[in-house]
Amino acid sequence: MAVEITRIDTLVVGAGQAGVAMSEHLTKLGVPHLVLERERIAERWRTMRWDSLVANGPAWHDRFPGLEFDIDDDAFPDKEKVAAYFEAYARRFNAPIRTGVEVKKVRRNANRPGFTVETSEGVIEANRVVAATGPFQRPVIPAIAPQDEHLLQIHSADYRNPQQLPAGAVLVVGAGSSGTQIADELMQAGRQVYLSVGAHDRPPRSYRNRDFCWWLGVLGEWDQETPKAGREHVTIAVSGAGGGKTIDFRRLAHQGMTLVGLTRSFENGVVQFAGDLVDNVRRGDENYLALLDAADAYVKRNGLDLPEEPEARIIPADPACMSEPLRELDLVAAGVTSIIWATGFATDFSWLEADTFDANGKPQHQRGVSREPGIYFLGLPWLSRRGSSFIWGVWHDAKHVADHIATQRKYTAYRDAEQRHVDAPITRLQGVK
Numbered sequence: 299m300a301v302e303i304t305r306i307d308t309l310v311v312g313a314g315q316a317g318v319a320m321s322e323h324l325t326k327l328g329v330p331h332l333v334l335e336r337e338r339i340a341e342r343w344r345t346m347r348w349d350s351l352v353a354n355g356p357a358w359h360d361r362f363p364g365l366e367f368d369i370d371d372d373a374f375p376d377k378e379k380v381a382a383y384f385e386a387y388a389r390r391f392n393a394p395i396r397t398g399v400e401v402k403k404v405r406r407n408a409n410r411p412g413f414t415v416e417t418s419e420g421v422i423e424a425n426r427v428v429a430a431t432g433p434f435q436r437p438v439i440p441a442i443a444p445q446d447e448h449l450l451q452i453h454s455a456d457y458r459n460p461q462q463l464p465a466g467a468v469l470v471v472g473a474g475s476s477g478t479q480i481a482d483e484l485m486q487a488g489r490q491v492y493l494s495v496g497a498h499d500r501p502p503r504s505y506r507n508r509d510f511c512w513w514l515g516v517l518g519e520w521d522q523e524t525p526k527a528g529r530e531h532v533t534i535a536v537s538g539a540g541g542g543k544t545i546d547f548r549r550l551a552h553q554g555m556t557l558v559g560l561t562r563s564f565e566n567g568v569v570q571f572a573g574d575l576v577d578n579v580r581r582g583d584e585n586y587l588a589l590l591d592a593a594d595a596y597v598k599r600n601g602l603d604l605p606e607e608p609e610a611r612i613i614p615a616d617p618a619c620m621s622e623p624l625r626e627l628d629l630v631a632a633g634v635t636s637i638i639w640a641t642g643f644a645t646d647f648s649w650l651e652a653d654t655f656d657a658n659g660k661p662q663h664q665r666g667v668s669r670e671p672g673i674y675f676l677g678l679p680w681l682s683r684r685g686s687s688f689i690w691g692v693w694h695d696a697k698h699v700a701d702h703i704a705t706q707r708k709y710t711a712y713r714d715a716e717q718r719h720v721d722a723p724i725t726r727l728q729g730v731k
């Protein structure tokens with residue numbers, strides 16, 4: 299029996315925000331395409347994040363240009379609302395998304411253009427493939443994690459709520475947006491929490507009546523094309539939780555959290571921390587204060603009438619855990635029963651056989667246009683700029699990728715005079731050359 303093969307111009311893999319944005323731009327340009335999503339639209343917002351998660355940016359900012367959230371512009375939508383938003387967005391233009399279909403392998407065709415795509419529901423032939431499978435595909439737990447059956451160890455992607463953890467204290471490793479919010483939630487739930495703090499940026503939630511998203515926008519920071527030297531692995535500690543507050547590690551410590559430096563190693567039930575806590579917190583303060591300075595200069599230069607906020611510059615006194623930082627902790631003696639690894643994610647393109655990865659498996663591309671003609675990437679951190687992996691950034695990157703695809707289609711469609719004559723006799727308007 300002959301196997302039925304679907305043919306499509308452009309196949310988009312993944313229907314998170316990147317896949318939905320891609321589909322919108324391809325639709326506008328009239329490019330025939332199909333989006334395959336192995337689960338549901340925006341699945342990661344539904345099931346791969348903790349229960350209380352809200353967007354890190356306010357509703358007016360963390361969205362696509364063409365549709366607003368149905369909540370106050372300055373509020374922070376919860377994760378279900380974000381998922382519902384993308385679903386509704388896709389419905390608006392009838393996006394050709396097939397859910398529940400996994401792409402298992404993409405291979406370049408030999409001696410002819412295009413790609414053969416194996417999916418959980420058959421084979422597809424596509425001229426082009428856009429990998430929109432997300433910036434955060436595979437949770438990463440570092441190799442130092444102890445083999446200890448008495449400890450519950452989970453990645454932040456598997457954390458849901460405090461009740462999920464056994465009674466006892468918790469060590470949260472990583473103080474970016476995820477680690478800090480989870481640590482705070484656990485402390486509010488009455489847990490003793492140790493938070494391992496590495497290098498981080500710590501913008502004010504808002505300053506002079508404007509959210510930090512606004513400041514980063516007007517100051518051109520979302521448009522930075524590459525991370526600043528030495529800041530490639532720096533996380534950003536921001537949160538929209540509880541209506542949105544500035545993350546202040548000293549305040550968390552004064553409320554009872556124990557801050558520690560980078561987690562170095564585990565041996566015989568004892569964890570060792572680096573002696574970098576104070577430096578890390580101080581550098582976070584410098585980043586915070588630098589943004590206030592830049593904001594003040596912007597207000598002055600543009601003669602804006604925004605209320606002054608001198609109290610934003612008050613940094614609380616160092617808590618005891620900073621003046622005498624812990625360098626090691628006996629987990630049993632401290633009653634630690636769980637470790638949450640908020641240590642980030644890696645990409646996984648094992649399904650994509652293409653000549654566009656470096657020796658470390660990192661995609662090689664220019665603004666999403668890969669080295670392998672016909673393969674595109676979308677949604678990756680710093681794809682074209684700092685905003686690329688975020689909701690408001692991916693939409694603009696998708697536009698660029700869609701334009702590139704439309705242009706390539708024109709080259710493919712080109713026929714020389716002879717071919718044109720054979721394909722369809724040419725009729726010219728009188729007088730038009």
Ligand SMILES: Cc1cc2nc3c(=O)[nH]c(=O)nc-3n(C[C@H](O)[C@H](O)[C@H](O)COP(=O)(O)OP(=O)(O)OC[C@H]3O[C@@H](n4cnc5c(N)ncnc54)[C@H](O)[C@@H]3O)c2cc1C
Pocket residue numbers: 311312313314315316317334335336337338339340341342343347352353354355360399400401402430431432433434476649676677678687688689690692
């Ligand atoms: C905890 C957390 C909070 C965040 N909060 C914000 C925020 O507030 N604001 C903001 O702008 N950004 C936020 N981000 C960053 C970013 O917006 C999200 O990570 C977002 O989910 C990325 O969207 P995406 O479409 O690029 O990827 P994803 O949402 O990861 O979507 C990729 C899709 O591809 C599918 N897929 C993968 N492989 C295959 C395959 N082989 N076949 C078929 N389908 C496949 C997956 O099922 C998934 O649905 C947050 C990230 C995290 C981790």
